[in-house]
Each structure stands twice: as C-alpha cells, then as structure tokens.
Amino acid sequence: MARPLRDVSISKSALARNPFGWAPPLTFAIFVGPILLGLFGTLLPSFGLQPALGQFELSLNPWCAFLSDPALVKSLRLTLTVGFGATAIAVIIGFGSVATLYGTRAFAVVRALLAPALAFPHASFAVGLAFLIAPSGWIARLLSPWATGWDQPPDLLIIRDPDAIALMLSLALKESLFLILMIVGALGQINAGTMMRSARSMGYAPARAWLLVVAPQIYAQVRLPIYAMLASALSIVDMAIVLGPAAPPPLAPMTLDWFRELDTARQLMASAAAIFQLLLVIVAILLWRLGETIVRQSMRGLLTSGIRHGWSERIVGSVGKVGIAFALVASLGAILMLIFWSFAGTWSWPSALPEQWSTAMWVRSVDTLAELVGRSAIIGIAVSAVATALTILCLEAGVGRSTPRWLAILYIPLLVPQISFLFGIQLLWNRLWLDGTVVAVALTQLLFVLPYVFLVLSDPYRALDPLIAIAARSLGASRVRTLFKIKLPLLARPVAGAMAIGFAVSVGLYLPTMFAGAGRIDTLTTEAIALASGADRRQAGIIAFALTVLPFMALALVNLAPNWERRTSR
Amino acid sequence: MTNPPFGVTRRQLSLGLLIMPAMLSGCAKPAPEERISATTPWDDIEKMARGQTVNWQAWAGDPKINDYIGWTAQTVKARFGIDLVHVKTSDTTAFIQTLLGEKSSGRMSGGRTDMVWLNGENFSAAKGLDLLWGPFAERLSNWKLVDVKGKPSTINDFTLPTEGYESPWGMAQLAFFHDSATLANPPRTIPAMLAWAKSNPGRFAYPAPPDFTGVTFLKQALLELSADRAPFYKPVDKATFAAQTAPLWAYLDQLNPVAWRSGKSFPPDYPSLRQLLEDREIGIAFAFNPSEALNAVNSGLLPATTRAYILEGGTIQNTHFVAIPFNSSAKAGAMVVANFLLSPEAQARKADPRLWGDATVLDLSAVAPDDQARFAALPKGAALPDAQSLARALAEPHPSWMLALGDAWRARYAT
Numbered sequence: 001m002a003r004p005l006r007d008v009s010i011s012k013s014a015l016a017r018n019p020f021g022w023a024p025p026l027t028f029a030i031f032v033g034p035i036l037l038g039l040f041g042t043l044l045p046s047f048g049l050q051p052a053l054g055q056f057e058l059s060l061n062p063w064c065a066f067l068s069d070p071a072l073v074k075s076l077r078l079t080l081t082v083g084f085g086a087t088a089i090a091v092i093i094g095f096g097s098v099a100t101l102y103g104t105r106a107f108a109v110v111r112a113l114l115a116p117a118l119a120f121p122h123a124s125f126a127v128g129l130a131f132l133i134a135p136s137g138w139i140a141r142l143l144s145p146w147a148t149g150w151d152q153p154p155d156l157l158i159i160r161d162p163d164a165i166a167l168m169l170s171l172a173l174k175e176s177l178f179l180i181l182m183i184v185g186a187l188g189q190i191n192a193g194t195m196m197r198s199a200r201s202m203g204y205a206p207a208r209a210w211l212l213v214v215a216p217q218i219y220a221q222v223r224l225p226i227y228a229m230l231a232s233a234l235s236i237v238d239m240a241i242v243l244g245p246a247a248p249p250p251l252a253p254m255t256l257d258w259f260r261e262l263d264t265a266r267q268l269m270a271s272a273a274a275i276f277q278l279l280l281v282i283v284a285i286l287l288w289r290l291g292e293t294i295v296r297q298s299m300r301g302l303l304t305s306g307i308r309h310g311w312s313e314r315i316v317g318s319v320g321k322v323g324i325a326f327a328l329v330a331s332l333g334a335i336l337m338l339i340f341w342s343f344a345g346t347w348s349w350p351s352a353l354p355e356q357w358s359t360a361m362w363v364r365s366v367d368t369l370a371e372l373v374g375r376s377a378i379i380g381i382a383v384s385a386v387a388t389a390l391t392i393l394c395l396e397a398g399v400g401r402s403t404p405r406w407l408a409i410l411y412i413p414l415l416v417p418q419i420s421f422l423f424g425i426q427l428l429w430n431r432l433w434l435d436g437t438v439v440a441v442a443l444t445q446l447l448f449v450l451p452y453v454f455l456v457l458s459d460p461y462r463a464l465d466p467l468i469a470i471a472a473r474s475l476g477a478s479r480v481r482t483l484f485k486i487k488l489p490l491l492a493r494p495v496a497g498a499m500a501i502g503f504a505v506s507v508g509l510y511l512p513t514m515f516a517g518a519g520r521i522d523t524l525t526t527e528a529i530a531l532a533s534g535a536d537r538r539q540a541g542i543i544a545f546a547l548t549v550l551p552f553m554a555l556a557l558v559n560l561a562p563n564w565e566r567r568t569s570r
Numbered sequence: 571m572t573n574p575p576f577g578v579t580r581r582q583l584s585l586g587l588l589i590m591p592a593m594l595s596g597c598a599k600p601a602p603e604e605r606i607s608a609t610t611p612w613d614d615i616e617k618m619a620r621g622q623t624v625n626w627q628a629w630a631g632d633p634k635i636n637d638y639i640g641w642t643a644q645t646v647k648a649r650f651g652i653d654l655v656h657v658k659t660s661d662t663t664a665f666i667q668t669l670l671g672e673k674s675s676g677r678m679s680g681g682r683t684d685m686v687w688l689n690g691e692n693f694s695a696a697k698g699l700d701l702l703w704g705p706f707a708e709r710l711s712n713w714k715l716v717d718v719k720g721k722p723s724t725i726n727d728f729t730l731p732t733e734g735y736e737s738p739w740g741m742a743q744l745a746f747f748h749d750s751a752t753l754a755n756p757p758r759t760i761p762a763m764l765a766w767a768k769s770n771p772g773r774f775a776y777p778a779p780p781d782f783t784g785v786t787f788l789k790q791a792l793l794e795l796s797a798d799r800a801p802f803y804k805p806v807d808k809a810t811f812a813a814q815t816a817p818l819w820a821y822l823d824q825l826n827p828v829a830w831r832s833g834k835s836f837p838p839d840y841p842s843l844r845q846l847l848e849d850r851e852i853g854i855a856f857a858f859n860p861s862e863a864l865n866a867v868n869s870g871l872l873p874a875t876t877r878a879y880i881l882e883g884g885t886i887q888n889t890h891f892v893a894i895p896f897n898s899s900a901k902a903g904a905m906v907v908a909n910f911l912l913s914p915e916a917q918a919r920k921a922d923p924r925l926w927g928d929a930t931v932l933d934l935s936a937v938a939p940d941d942q943a944r945f946a947a948l949p950k951g952a953a954l955p956d957a958q959s960l961a962r963a964l965a966e967p968h969p970s971w972m973l974a975l976g977d978a979w980r981a982r983y984a985t
Contacts (some may be wrong), residue, residue: 064937070980070981070984071980071981071984071985073985074984074985121824134849134850135851136846136850136851152850152851153849153850153851155771155773155830155831155832155851157831157835158832160831160835160837160838161834161835162834162835165641220913238645242840245835246778246781246836246837246838247778247835247836247980247985248776248837248981248984249985250979257780260661260664261663261780261973262661262666262667262691262692262694262695263695266973326823345870346870347849348849348850348873349849349850364633368633405822426667427671430667430668430671430672430675431671433672433675433677435671436668436682458624518661518664518665518667518668519659519660519662519664520627520657520659520665522656522658522660524632526660530660532629536869536871537845551872
C-alpha cells in the first residue's frame with residue numbers, strides 16, 4: 001500500500017472520541033503561533049519593512065549596515081569562541097568526568113551536588129563568580145598583600161577580557177553540570193553496566209572502555225541538549241553582560257544595544273543582526289554535526305586498533321575531573337560570595353572578609369525583595385502549571401505516540417536564538433495591547449518552559465503501564481475520570497518534578513521576560529542582571545541569592561514529596 | 571502522507587490559529603476623552619484632575635528616587651485627590667518603542683501611561699515621532715519660577731527647544747570624584763587627566779561608549795579640546811565630522827594605552843566604574859549627577875574621604891523632565907503632578923542630599939522668602955562639589971552627536 005492508511009484512520013478516530021482532542025491545537029497555537037509571528041516580525045524589519053516605524057519600502061540597507069559594522073568581525077569572532085569553545089569544553093568535561101568517575105564514590109557526591117548546582121541561575125552564577133576571580137575579588141583579597149605584594153588591585157585582564165576567554169570558560173563550567181545531569185539521565189536508558197563489564201573483561205582501561213563503548217550511545221541520547229547548549233552559548237546575553245567584554249561585546253548583547261537605540265535605521269539593523277544569529281546557529285549546528293562525524297571516524301580507528309589503554313583517555317579523564325571540580329568549586333564559591341556580600345557592611349580592598357557584617361541591606365531590601373520574589377513566583381507557578389497541564393493533555397490526546405517528530409518543534413525555542421524571535425513577539429504583544437503585562441511575560445515564558453516540561457514528563461508518562469488505564473476504562477471509568485483518579489495520582493511525582501523544573505526555568509528566564517515585560521515587569525532575574533554590572537554588590541548579592549533559593553526550594557519540595565506520599569497513603 | 575508535526579492535523583492547526591488571537595484580546599477600555607484647551611483655567615484643570623489616576627512611568631533604579639516618588643504620590647493624593655502610580659521601569663527607550671507601537675496601531679486614547687520621565691535622545695525621538703501631548707509646561711502655575719535664563723537647559727533639552735512638551739524636574743551635571751585619602755590633588759582639566767593617567771598607568775577608566783556616561787565623557791573631552799564649540803550645537807555634519815573630532819581621537823589614542831587594562835577592556839557602564847573606584851582599581855570616577863559621590867558615601871559604597879569636583883572649564887549639564895504621552899488618559903492629573911513637582915516644596919525636598927540630592931530647576935530669587943529658607947537649610951555634604959563650581963556649566967551638544975560619537979568610538983577602539 002502506498003500510504004499508511006491504518007495509522008491515519010487510528011489517529012482520526014481516536015481524536016474524534018478523545019475528549020482531549022482540543023489540547024494539541026491549543027498548545028500548537030500558544031506555542032508555534034508566537035514563534036512564527038515572532039520570526040516574521042524580526043525578518044520583515046531586517047529587509048526594511050517596519051510599519052510601526054513608518055518603513056514600508058523593501059530594502060537591503062539594514063543588512064548592508066549590519067554587515068559593514070566595524071565591530072562585526074571582532075564580535076563574530078567572540079561569539080564563535082564562546083559558542084564553540086564553551087560547548088566543546090563542556091562536552092569534554094561532561095564525558096571525561098563521567099568516564100573516570102562513573103561507579104566511584106566521588107561520582108555519588110557529584111550527583112548529589114548536581115541538582116542544587118543546576119538550580120543556580122546563570123545570572124547569579126556570573127555575579128558571584130565575577131567577584132570571586134576579579135583582580136580586586138575575593139581570591140586576590142585572600143592573598144593580598146601578604147603573598148602577592150599587591151597593595152592595590154593589580155591591573156590584570158581576568159574578567160571582561162577582550163577575547164571573551166573568561167566568559168567562555170565560565171559558561172563551559174556552568175554548562176558541563178547540565179550536561180552531566182543529561183548524561184546521568186541517559187545512562188538510565190542504556191545497559192551501561194553489562195557493556196562496561198564485557199569491555200573490561202577484554203582488558204580495556206575503565207575510562208577508555210566507557211569512552212569507546214558507552215559514550216557513543218550516550219551521545220546519541222544527549223545530542224539535542226548539546227545542540228541547545230551550542231545555540232544558547234552562541235547567543236548568550238546574561239552572562240556576557242557580567243563577564244564578557246564591552247568593546248565590542250559578542251553578537252547577542254551588541255544586537256540588544258542596537259535594539260535599544262531610538263534610531264530607526266539602528267533598529268532595522270538590529271533585526272538583521274538577529275536573523276543573522278539564527279542563520280549562524282543553523283550553520284554552527286551543521287558544523288558541529290560534521291565534527292561529530294570526524295570524531296566518530298577517528299574513534300572507529302581506536303576501536304579496532306587493539307590498544308586497551310593509552311594517554312588519550314587519561315587526558316580526557318583528567319580534564320573532566322579537573323573541570324568538574326572547578327565547576328563545583330566555582331558554583332559554591334559564587335554562592336558564598338553572594339551570601340558574604342548580602343551581609344557586608346563595608347568591605348574594601350584588601351580585606352578578605354567584610355570589615356563589618358550587617359543585615360541593613362536585607363532590612364532595606366525587604367519590600368523590593370518581597371515584590372520581586374512574589375512576582376517571579378506567581379509567574380513561575382502559573383507558567384509551569386499551564387505548561388504541565390498542556391503537556392498532560394497533549395500526552396492524553398496521543399501526541400508523540402507514533403513518531404518523535406514533535407520533538408523537533410518542541411526544541412525550536414531552545415535551538416533558535418531567543419533574540420531572533422523575541423523582537424517580533426514584542427511587536428505582537430504591543431499590537432495586542434499586552435506588552436508590559438504579566439500575561440505577556442507568562443505567555444512568552446511558556447514558549448521556553450513547555451519544552452522542558454514536555455521532555456521531563458513525557459518519558460515517565462509513556463512508561464506508565466497502559467494496562468492500568470485499560471483496566472479502569474473497562475470498569476466503566478471515563479477517560480477524564482481515569483486521568484484524574486488513576487493516572488495522575490500514580491504520576492504525582494513526575495508531574496511535581498516537571499512542574500518544579502518548569503518553575504526553575506521560568507524564574508531564570510532573562511531575555512523573554514525583558515522583551516515581553518517592556519521594562520515594566522521586573523523579576524528577580526531582570527533585577528539581578530540590572531544590578532549585576534556593578535550597582536550595589538550587597539543588593540546584587542541579595543537579589544541573586546533569592547534568585548538561587550527560589551528554584552532550589554521548588555526542587556527540594558519535590559524531593560520531600562515521597563515521604564509525604566508514603567505517610568498519607570497509609 | 572507524513573505525520574503532521576506535533577500530532578496536529580491541518581484542521582486542528584487552523585482551529586488553533588483562530589483560537590490564539592481571541593485568547594489574547596483582553597484589552598483595556600479607553601477612558602472618555604478629556605477636553606483641555608489652551609484657555610482652560612488652571613482651577614478647572616485641578617478640578618478635572620481630582621479623582622484621576624496618573625500612571626507615571628519612571629526609571630526605578632534607585633531606592634531614593636522611588637521613595638521620593640512615593641512621597642509625591644502621598645502628597646498629591648492628600649492635596650489634589652490624585653492617585654499617582656509609579657510604573658517602575660528600567661528602560662525608558664523601551665517605553666518610547668511601546669508608545670510608537672500604540673500610535674501605529676491607532677490607540678489614540680485610553681493610554682496606560684499618563685506621564686513619563688525623560689530627556690535628551692528620548693525626548694528628541696518622542697517629540698519627532700509626535701508621541702507627546704502638549705504644549706503644557708508653560709501653562710503650569712509654577713512655570714514662572716523656573717530659571718530659564720540661568721539654566722537654559724530647562725527649555726533647551728540637548729539643544730532642542732522643549733516648546734512646552736516637557737516640564738523640567740531636575741538638573742544633572744557631570745562631576746568627577748576621588749578618594750582624598752589616596753589622591754589629594756586630582757586632575758581638573760581634560761588634558762591634566764591624560765597627564766595623570768600617564769603617571770598612574772591603569773588607574774583611569776571610562777565606560778565603553780555607546781554607554782551614556784561613556785559618551786558623555788567623550789563629549790566633555792571634545793568640548794574642552796575644541797577651540798570652536800559651535801558645530802557641536804548643530805546636527806552632525808558627516809562631511810566635517812572627522813576634522814571636528816580629530817582632537818578627541820588624538821587625545822584618546824594617548825589615553826587608552828595608559829588607561830585601565832591598557833584600554834583593552836572597558837567597564838560597561840557607570841555603576842561598574844563606581845565599583846572600580848570602590849575596589850581601588852582606579853583612582854578617579856565620574857557620574858552624571860554631582861551628588862552621586864555623596865550618595866555612594868552615605869550608602870557605604872565609597873569611603874567618607876571621597877570628594878567630588880567639577881572641572882575648571884566647567885562640565886556638561888542637562889535637565890531632566892516629565893512629559894505627557896499623546897494618549898494619556900489623565901492629562902489634567904499629569905499636569906497637576908508636573909506642577910507640584912515644580913513647587914519649591916517638592917524641589918527643595920529633591921535637592922536634599924539625604925533624600926535625593928538633585929539640583930533644583932528653579933530660580934531661587936523668584937521664590938518666596940519662606941521657600942528660599944527651605945533651600946538655605948539644606949545640609950552640605952563634604953562629598954558634594956561646592957555651589958560656585960556647579961555654576962561652571964557646559965550645554966549638552968545636539969542629540970545627534972550621541973550616536974555619531976558612540977559609533978566613531980566603536981569603529982576606532984572596539985574592532
């Protein structure tokens with residue numbers, strides 16, 4: 001038969017009877033609609049079409065202006081350094097560390113530290129780290145002047161270096177933690193133990209065995225998250241503002257600067273730059289794929305070479321071990337700095353600790369803090385609840401049962417540079433008279449929260465034994481009743497977990513909040529970035545600390561859930 | 571047939587695209603249009619204002635300013651029956667873009683913002699795009715107290731005549747500061763700044779243009795290094811730009827190599843610059859607010875030995891304003907609030923360095939003796955520049971110099 005008739009008829013009749021059939025189109029509308037409109041709203045101005053600014057003539061001027069910008073070449077170089085550098089280093093650290101630590105006691109420690117480290121938003125991490133490593137920062141203060149002889153902070157290029165090395169390394173450390181968590185998740189889906197045992201029995205060194213046999217299968221599982229990492233590293237804004245160079249900055253912050261200019265030509269140019277970044281990410285992912293092929297080919301040689309141990313796995317392993325140690329130390333150090341500063345009275349160079357401790361800033365910030373925490377939490381709860389509900393309804397309606405094609409669409413907001421469709425989305429909200437409202441912020445955040453919730457929830461959902469639901473249905477329970485009385489109680493933990501992840505993502509979103517909020521809706525993240533560049537470190541410390549605690553609390557609540565479950569089920 | 575993406579059929583997709591706009595169209599209802607003509611008496615405006623809600627879009631980056639606006643809200647509520655709401659913003663430019671969007675989608679009334687705090691570029695853009703309502707400033711009953719002669723920037727915002735489309739609120743001036751304990755005698759001219767940087771390599775910095783404070787430093791240097799300042803008060807002429815700015819680039823070519831991080835890296839903005847002074851990485855910082863140093867001392871960010879000063883040849887001074895958007899729903903209320911902000915009581919409170927420390931726009935000889943006493947009673951902080959030096963003011967160049975200097979700087983030093 002030419003076409004798979006069976007498939008189609010099943011899905012159609014199923015939708016006709018399925019009371020949740022309306023959920024996928026609704027999700028589709030909320031999800032793909034704004035992205036498409038957003039991309040269009042960015043694409044048209046890049047060719048000179050911007051009715052809101054009175055521009056109706058098709059022209060290439062924005063592109064010419066962008067491509068002839070004097071800072072473009074340098075800025076592009078910085079972008080590529082950060083994008084490829086940070087992603088490659090994160091991959092090496094991620095795979096190298098798991099390869100050497102897998103199965104050891106140290107790995108258990110790393111695993112336990114992963115979740116809190118991941119709850120640490122990029123913005124807070126950057127603020128804390130900047131103070132840790134700056135020439136006038138904590139490490140320098142600890143050693144000065146007794147060991148270094150510095151009675152003034154040294155004039156050293158450590159952060160904001162013109163080649164963005166500091167930004168690249170910090171991002172690599174931060175992303176490596178995310179990748180390790182992904183690798184750990186993927187390990188649960190393949191039979192790594194058996195493969196390791198047979199490779200070991202043939203005399204392969206443990207790390208080499210892991211890298212040659214297990215890693216390729218893991219890589220296939222974590223490929224999409226790695227692409228998402230690459231895309232976000234190429235378009236990073238929040239960490240770049242704190243740790244990156246300013247003259248020129250990488251492409252994404254430079255585009256933001258242009259977009260904020262009240263000059264029509266400059267804004268059209270910003271649109272061209274945003275579309276350019278979309279193309280850049282596509283090319284970068286293709287290049288990365290090419291790199292994958294090259295690595296795979298060279299690995300093939302290693303597989304058949306018969307060599308069972310050598311220097312290569314030791315190097316990768318050491319880089320991994322050192323990298324993960326740095327990543328954890330940097331995260332801990334950064335959060336320590338935030339806490340120190342939030343309780344500092346005066347703290348001047350070269351004192352290693354504040355000269356006076358004080359709660360004055362906490363007392364003074366209590367109103368602002370309450371307002372920001374409240375707003376961030378309300379948006380986060382609303383967005384994660386809606387995302388979770390939509391995900392459950394879509395899964396009930398059968399989305400993703402046949403092929404994982406939907407996965408690609410879900411990943412769009414994670415793979416496409418945010419800046420390339422947020423411009424357009426801002427115009428959309430403006431047209432709808434919604435910009436600068438909490439509703440617009442929540443709807444925009446949903447685009448970035450829904451993918452994570454879907455990814456976290458869909459596997460446990462589909463892993464649920466279908467016989468349980470069938471039994472309930474055959475006893476006469478409706479689909480809706482089966483969902484609420486049988487499935488959801490059984491899935492309480494994954495559902496809560498997905499909500500917590502959604503909440504953490506929502507709280508940490510910077511650009512979507514900034515664009516949809518039109519400067520009127522401040523959340524902990526926008527405030528942390530606004531304060532990060534140097535206002536009052538004590539205030540920045542408080543905000544960034546709160547920003548860290550909020551998602552952490554959400555994740556901690558979920559981890560407390562099993563006890564609660566057991567107690568009530570008795 | 572392939573599987574539709576996301577498990578969605580074509581019919582479902584079109585249904586979805588139909589649902590979306592319907593979901594999103596929960597919109598505000600326009601209020602009845604106010605009738606304020608050029609001859610409406612002030613008393614009638616105050617009557618119309620009673621009971622109105624004025625949404626004031628104002629930068630909210632400083633708790634002191636927020637407190638001041640809070641005090642204003644309480645006072646106008648008690649005296650004029652106006653509900654003043656501080657719409658806190660971090661980005662006035664984004665607001666102008668929003669307003670432009672509202673105008674192009676035909677929202678000519680029922681606006682969500684009734685008053686906005688702005689100046690310079692933002693005013694120039696907003697007025698150029700016809701986004702402001704007016705003229706109203708000269709109709710305010712306190713207008714006669716404004717020092718339009720002594721402080722010409724109250725009616726010429728970055729050289730642009732305000733024409734009554736914005737009402738002055740406060741004065742700002744570029745001021746330099748340093749820690750007198752470590753640097754007793756700071757350089758007091760732009761050329762002296764270079765000499766100081768040469769003998770103290772790595773201890774001078776300026777924010778990277780196009781940052782506002784960074785470009786202001788460029789403008790200050792350009793004015794001081796140029797014999798003929800007239801061209802800077804007209805729009806940039808591309809043909810003569812290179813020749814006119816040559817002294818500035820010659821200066822920076824010498825300054826950057828001896829500046830912080832040898833000019834290879836720059837702080838991104840004013841707060842970072844202040845923090846570098848706090849961390850003793852640099853010896854001199856500057857801000858576009860003479861009381862900034864005092865504020866920083868008071869909040870423990872800079873040592874008590876910090877001193878602020880104005881350069882010998884004067885520094886750039888400008889005025890910040892409030893304006894009323896074209897689609898404001900409470901124009902009368904906004905006028906009454908703007909008028910209150912010009913009152914000697916409100917201006918004296920604003921000038922109090924303990925509360926805000928922003929210089930007044932009023933002509934003190936025009937205010938009543940009782941009110942003069944309010945100003946005379948203000949405390950003087952050691953970290954404030956003295957009053958005489960504050961009188962050494964240079965006018966802001968035309969707004970087009972902002973973008974042009976920022977771009978030229980980027981082309982030279984950010985590639």
